[in-house]
């Protein structure tokens with residue numbers, strides 16, 4: 001925890017450091033573009049659980065929730081599949097809410113306060129306020145939508161475990177010397193903001209899903225396009241300012257951050273299957289057969305392509321141990 005005495009605050013507009021031309025802001029028209037400023041609250045229509053022909057509306061794409069297609073679940077009937085998909089949506093929304101609040105907002109707040117220890121262009125420091133506001137809205141609307149789906153579907157939300165990335169981030173932070181932890185937080189934010197999530201790209205296009213859900217995720221995706229560009233620039237400013245020792249300690253852990261973010265959260269899936277009454281002897285089979293390691297690795301490498309390009313672009317992979325770690329995690333294919 002930072003104390004007041006430790007705060008070294010740089011006022012936006014007064015920051016010194018990299019020249020303004022090193023940073024191309026995507027936030028100059030934020031007031032006319034940000035979803036929090038331009039889009040309404042997304043509201044699930046009454047009766048959105050059933051479709052016009054009396055069938056059940058999907059609340060999550062089964063392709064993104066492989067356990068929902070496993071025979072040991074499908075043989076339990078359409079209602080069981082429906083509830084698992086609703087729980088998959090809850091899991092995604094909860095993950096989003098926690099990610100914004102735990103991993104991104106603290107970093108953008110620190111950038112806007114000028115207390116990351118990294119000197120950034122004044123415009124970049126000012127833009128961090130906009131991202132903080134965007135992310136607070138994403139967390140808020142994710143939480144709000146969980147409530148709405150609960151009311152519409154009568155499937156109670158439950159989160160028996162913290163999202164996996166919180167547990168992994170904590171483990172990684174504590175496996176490194178305390179003076180590297182600030183860099184871990186900055187790099188984790190860069191990783192999470194530069195990955196391209198299949199959910200953000202697929203859900204807005206999926207006509208099987210409720211329009212309000214598609215619009216909610218489209219709002220998020222539009223904001224994240226700007227954040228992606230911001231964090232790519234932030235990394236270019238950050239990496240050259242990190243000393244060699246910290247780069248050598250944190251660099252090889254970057255693939256762990258990628259996996260922490262993108263690997264399926266199997267404890268959450270197991271909890272959803274247990275809630276459906278699946279006996280323990282079936283759980284391992286569903287998880288093993290639905291989430292094959294090779295398929296997971298391919299999917300992660302595809303989603304991380306832009307992130308890898310960003311780290312390669314700043315020279316992070318010139319460190320042998322970092323390069324080896326990326327290769328060992330199947331990220332250099």
Ligand SMILES: [Fe+2]
Nearest residue numbers: 100135138224
């Ligand atoms: Fe976000």
Ligand SMILES: [Fe+2]
Nearest residue numbers: 135193224227
């Ligand atoms: Fe973001």
